[in-house]
Amino acid sequence: MLVSTKWLADYISIKGLDPAELAEKITRSGIEVDAIIDRSQGMKNVVVGYVLECKKHPEADKLNICQVDVGEEVTQIICGAENIAANQKVIVARPGAVLSGGIKIKKAKLRGEESNGMICSLQEIGIEGKLVPKAYADGIYVLPSETQTGADALEILGLHDTVLELGLTPNRADAMSMLGVAYEVGAILSEDMKYPEISYNSSTEVAENVLKLRVEDLDANPMYVAKVVKNIKIGESPLWLQQRLMAAGVRPHNNVVDVTNYVLMEYGQPLHAFDYDRLQTGEIVVRTARQGEKITTLDNQQRELQAHHLVITNGQEAVAIAGVMGGANTEVHEGTTTIVIESAYFKPASVRQTSKDHNLRSDASSRFEKSVDPNRVIAAAERAAQLISELAGGEVLQGSVMVDELDKSQKEVIVSPDFINNRLGMKISFEEMTSILSRLKFEYEAANGLLYIKAPTRRQDIQIEEDIIEEIARIYGYDEIPMTLPEGETTPGGLTPYQAQRRIVRNYLEGAGLLQAITYSLTSKELAQAFALETAPITELLMPMSEERSILRQSLVPHLLEAATYNLARKAESVALFETGSVFLGETSEGLLHEEEHVAAVITGKWLDHSWQGERKTVDFFVLKGIIEGLFLKLGLDKLTSFEQAQVDGLHPGRTAKIFLADKPIGIIGQLHPTDQKKRDLKETYVMELNLAKLLTFSLEPLLYKAVPRFPSITRDIALVVERAKPAAELEKVIRGAGGKLLKDVRVFDLYEGEKMEQGQKSVAFSLTYEDPQRTLTDEEVVKTHSKVLKALEIEGNAQLRG
Structure with missing residues (x-):
């Protein structure tokens, strides 16, 4: 609602308050003033001119030479408006005038003819084009013939005025009129308003x-x-x-x-x-x-x-x-x-x-x-x-x-002064309450310790006791409500275990260099089930805003890829994003949406690897895999997770794996298929998605701490020759199975597939650590256990020691 203070003054005296003070009082009473607009915008030296003569410019068909009486003198002004003509009263900006936007008017020569000012359109003095009458939308504005020549044009046009822009909430429909605002200001300033007099024959x-x-x-x-x-x-x-x-x-x-x-x-x-x-x-x-x-x-x-x-x-x-x-x-x-x-x-x-x-x-x-x-x-x-x-x-x-047949009765609300003070936590006198009701033009009667209040029909929002309390509080002044500390028992706040774990996930991924994204939960039919960990019947909106936002998503990856494309198209060299959010997998037996929380990530471009002395290297599969493994380690799940090569629609067939937690699938990781990369105009891009709900609700054994070993460990390194398609994880599983209780750790530290290897083979090197927390191991014990490991690798893993 735009409120002209000059127009408002027809109905209520604002006691000489300047617009800023009035706006402050209105805002403090509960209706926010979003803007204070000075319609004159600092303009000056704009007067009413009378066009005595208008003739075509000899050197320009679209220009006219006008002789204009501006009150003090007759001056020549060049004007290009199509609707300019003699005997018009017009708006003239004199030399030295300042117009809307700070534009300064100077004397000038146009095609050899002197121009001492400018004949203005309404747009040039700050009035929006959409508000200009259509007859003058493409030309100058013509003032009424009785307008005094030389008068202040801004005054004539009512621009020496300030407009208050009210940000009304839906319940305050009464303030969507000048009379409604006048009632409001009258209550704030304790002034009676003047209603328009209606009289005609x-x-x-x-x-x-x-x-x-x-x-x-x-x-x-x-x-x-x-x-x-x-x-x-x-x-x-x-x-x-x-x-x-x-x-x-x-x-x-x-x-x-x-x-x-x-x-x-x-x-x-x-x-x-x-x-x-x-x-x-x-x-x-x-x-x-x-x-x-x-x-x-x-x-x-x-x-x-x-x-x-x-x-x-x-x-x-x-x-x-x-x-x-x-x-x-x-x-x-x-x-x-x-x-x-x-x-x-x-x-x-x-x-x-x-x-x-x-x-x-x-x-x-x-x-x-x-x-x-x-x-x-x-x-x-x-x-x-x-x-x-x-x-x-x-x-x-x-x-x-x-x-x-309209009911025009007033709504009656019954409330006690004690109830009002109890709810506000203060002591407003009965006289002050009734004074406020009178200022609001609410009819009331007091009887038996109660107020029987009739709200005027213009205030359709007044329905219950709390509405009356709000009216009294805002007119009395919210600033007058005393500050007090809470009393009674308090319950300390905190995160649930799930929330705490989710925060750990977010903090870890941010620490790993990824930025959190928030994408739409709604997607298109084409993308609804893309990259989904498990598919279900899609859930379609009854009244979608568009086809692109008509289905509830079943994976976070598609919109993360859109975000990556968007950022790369705007000169970002690299993108690393993650999101935690819900996916929607059909309906439950109760007819409700089955909703699960997932976490997903996308990385592409260069990656800052601190193990390479801060150098940036091109992202690959193992960068993202390392991030995931670090997350599992952070959550204490590293010993229970594994990766297995897999085929997933939309991902590279040779660089994709499923992720398992306690032998149950929980997510995917892989490179975006080259065809899809090209379609999306992306570089080599890797994605992952995990079922966060299952990850964070997994039941772990209580964590038991062990003393720091007092006895030395013994390390043996082995390089194994195996078929190129053999996953290192299978070999590690064989080693751990054969190593027994003395084997404490297994780590892959090298992979070689060079020219010295036979066709279709590779070399994988492991570091094995043997240890007994109760005593120092002998070489014979280590050799015995290590021999079992090598034999198991040969039989179960089809692996041979290299060299």
């Missing part, structure tokens, strides 16, 4: 004799008021009305439409004007639409209606979508002479659904959706009739055509 002709009204759906439209105004003359609105609309963010059109918009902003009650002659039938019927019925709205869009949409008709065809937008077939135009002013109360749910169905949101619908004041429906219609009578020369027919 009616004709002897009765409105009910020329217009018939029937409402078929009283639930959706319990109140409808129509007034008829004849003999109007369509034209431009007076400057004061145009400037107030522009200050409120509304574009002026013509005097009739501008009046309906003005009353909308003033009262918060949406109005609509129909061309009476275009109605053709002299009748208005409010009904639900016929399925498939069509209407062309004022935005020139043809819209298909559904059976639950409420429409205004002439008894035959729809002429407006109730509460949302009027129809083009009854639009007020230059030839209009008789109008019907509509003021109504439409059920909020009906308007909200219709607006949503058509993806059409208007100033009217935004107010009807939140419920308008039922006691302003008639007053707004009367106010519009008065202004149209004054500004368009209209003759208002006697009376109104009306259907009224």
Whole structure:
């Protein structure tokens, strides 16, 4: 809501407060002021000029040489606007003037002719193009002929004004009008407001004799008021009305439409004007639409209606979508002479659904959706009739055509002062409470230690005791609520074991050099099951925003790959990302979504390896595998996990493995398939995904600490020749099985596949550590155990000692 402080002053005295002070008081009372807008923007030396003469520039077809009276003198100004002409009152920026954006105006020569200033459009003095009347959208603005030459143009245009932009919450629909804001400011400043005086002369002709009204759906439209105004003359609105609309963010059109918009902003009650002659039938019927019925709205869009949409008709065809937008077939135009002013109360749910169905949101619908004041429906219609009578020369027919089944009673809330103070934790006197209620214009009675409060109908948000408490607290001042320490027993906060473990995972991956990403949970059908650890029936949204965001994901990898592509396309040399998040695997037996938390990562480009003295090397399979192994070690699961070569759709067939925890699959690791890499415009890229929920809920044996060994260990290194396809993990398993209790550690430290090896073979070197914590081992004991290991490798592992 945009609130002009000059317009606001028509209804309430702001006691000489400057806009910043007023904004501070409004914000402290509960309505946030998002911005304070100075409409003059520091502009100066902008005056009203009178064009005495206008002729074509001899050296430029699109320029005109104008002789302009600026009050003190007649000066020459070159102007390129198509609508410039003699005998116009225009906006002139004199030499030395400062315009919107800090633009300074100087004397200049254009094609050899002197120009002493500039004739301005509204856009050039800081008014948004969307707010400029269409007649002046592509040219200069022409002021009314009676405007005084040489006067301050900014004053004439109402730009010496400050606009407050209110950030309203949905419950404060009452502040979506100037009168609503005036009530609010009046309560804050303890000032009484001035209501607009409505007075006009009616004709002897009765409105009910020329217009018939029937409402078929009283639930959706319990109140409808129509007034008829004849003999109007369509034209431009007076400057004061145009400037107030522009200050409120509304574009002026013509005097009739501008009046309906003005009353909308003033009262918060949406109005609509129909061309009476275009109605053709002299009748208005409010009904639900016929399925498939069509209407062309004022935005020139043809819209298909559904059976639950409420429409205004002439008894035959729809002429407006109730509460949302009027129809083009009854639009007020230059030839209009008789109008019907509509003021109504439409059920909020009906308007909200219709607006949503058509993806059409208007100033009217935004107010009807939140419920308008039922006691302003008639007053707004009367106010519009008065202004149209004054500004368009209209003759208002006697009376109104009306259907009224609307409940206009005030909501009563009963609350005790003690209850209010108890909830606020303070001591506000009874007199202060009743003073605040009076300032808010809430009717009340005090009896038996209780307050019987009637909230005005403009405050539809006041329903329960807590609403009254909030009103008293915010007007009294939130800053006045004393600070106190909590009393009573407290429960110390903390993380659950799962949360603590998850934090360890995130901290470890960040420490390993990966950055955390957060991607969409929604994906496309094409990617929904890509890279999934286990697949399930997909879960599709009923009303997706787009096809790309229509399915709940079953893997984190696809969107991480999209993030990698996005970053590399923006000159990132390397990308290392991880994400912890949920995947969705169909429904449970109770009909709920089966949701699991996973962790996934993607790395590509160069990797900083501290074991290489801080050098960066190209990412490979073992970089990511090492990160995963480090994570398992951090979680105490390193002895229970293993990797096995596997085939996974979308990953390189020779550089992919499944990850097992206690012999059960828990994740995957591998290189993105070269075809997919090329498609995504990625370098060599590696991904992994683990079932984090299973990982962190795995039951471990209690950790037992052992004393530091007192006796030396003995190390034996062996190099084994095996088939190239033989995994080192299988050989390690054989070694551990044969080594018995004396074998304490096995580590791979070399792999050779060079020219000295036979075709199809490789050399894998292991370091074996033997140790007995109770005594020093003898060479004979080590040789005996080591021989068993070598024999097992030969028989079970089909391996031979190299050299």
